[in-house]
Each structure stands twice: as C-alpha cells, then as structure tokens.
Amino acid sequence: MPSTVNPSLIDDLVVANHILVNEGVLDGFGHISVRHDKDPNLFFIARSMAPALVTHDDILCCNLEGEVIDQLGRHSYVERFIHSEIFKLRADIHSVIHSHSPAIIPFGVTAQRLRPICHMSGFLGSSTPVYEIRDSIGESSDLLIRSQALGHDLAKVLGPNAVALLRGHGNVCVGESIKQSVFRAIYTENNAKLQLQSQNLGEITYLTPEESVATSKMNDQHLDRPWQMWKRRAQN
Ligand code: MN
Secondary structure (H helix, E strand, O other), X not given: OOOOOOHHHHHHHHHHHHHHHHOOOOOOOOEEEEEOOOOOOEEXXXXXXXXXXXXXXXXXXXXXXXXXXXXXXXXXXXXXXXXXXXXXXXXXXXXXXXXXXXXXXXXXXXXXXOOOOOHXXXXXXXXXXXXXXXXXXXXXXXXXXXXXXXXXHHHHHHOOOOEEEEOOOEEEEEEOOHHHHHHHHHHHHHXXXXXXXXXXXXXXXXOOHHHHHHHHHHHHOOOHHHXXXXXXXXXX
C-alpha cells in the first residue's frame, strides 16, 4: 500500500464495511471503496471477502483499470470495475458502495422508480436511473459487472446522480467522502422501505426537485452525527 495515504482514510474504510453490514446494506456480499487522498488514479477496497470480517490487512490498492497494484497474491472483488469506472468518470466522487440491499431491488425490476419520499433522502433527486445489463451484453449474463466495459456502461447510466439501480441485482451509491456514501446507502434502503409502505396507502407526495436539493445540502452538514452512532453500534 502506498505509504503516503492518510491512515485515517483506511480506518474509516474498515469501519464503513462493518457499519454497512450492521445497518442492513451489505451482507456476505457487496463492497465499499475510497479514492486515494493523494493520487486520484488509485483507490482502496477490501480483498474478496465478507465485509463484516474486513480488517486493515485486507485492504488493497487498485488503479483505475481495476488492477490490484499491491496484490501479494490477494484478489479483490470480481465487480471492482464498478468502482474503477465510476472513479474514472466522476472526478467529484471519492467513495463508491455497491450493495444488494434488499428493499431497493423491486424498483429495479418494475416501472416504479425510486424517488425521494422524505427529507433524509433528498440526495436521490429527481432521477434514480436503472442500469439494464442486457443493453450491454444480451440476455444470458450472470448480471455481474465483470469487465471495464460493463463498469463503463453502468457509470454512464449513473451519470451525475448519487444512486443507480442495477436491474435484478442491486445498486450503487456514490459520495464525495466515505461518510457521505455510507449515509446515502443507508438512507436509500430506508427510502425504498418507506416508498413500498406508502404506496399501499395511496398516491405519494414526493419531494420537489428544489426540496431535494435543499434537504440534501442540509444533511451534508451533519454527516458526522449519524456516522458516530453507526460506528459505535458496529463496534458493540
Ligand atoms: Mn453485486
């Protein structure tokens, strides 16, 4: 691992793995990455393993081609190209989460779009695009983002948004920091549950685009508060 990286970034990445499992976003699968604080062409991610068990020694450094550069015989996740291609296309993004968090799945397989239903999920904005892997490689894939080409297609569909769904598979949440991507991943799952509940009661009043921007801006000023709580909860 390049010695110049800020060690607290790796500390936070390890903790984020545990938080995301503890809060029901990740299970035995899924991953979170963070861009190198000194070299934007590198990022850190765990070796291929269950996120709940990740320690400092399991963190690898990858380049934007998705190659592990300090491999020591270890391998990262097959779907690391989700991270490398989003980091390549989005200079503003410093952390990427790919999960299969369950409540979001229905919105990737129906015409019902995931939309911001409350002030904690304004970052969803007016659009949560769905990536259809069949558009890239036809109808017989295993749905995994196994190549740079698939990662690129997904990153294009994500566009400038905070969240994109992968049809029949999961989602990606991106942020300018680990704290922001973790916040977004947890509240995206939360929003999906609330939306599923609300639609049984009748027509839903969603946030307006202006409310989405204003609430998102407000929450970004308080990312540390829930982070400290989630961290404590994950460590107990
Ligand atoms: Mn996956």
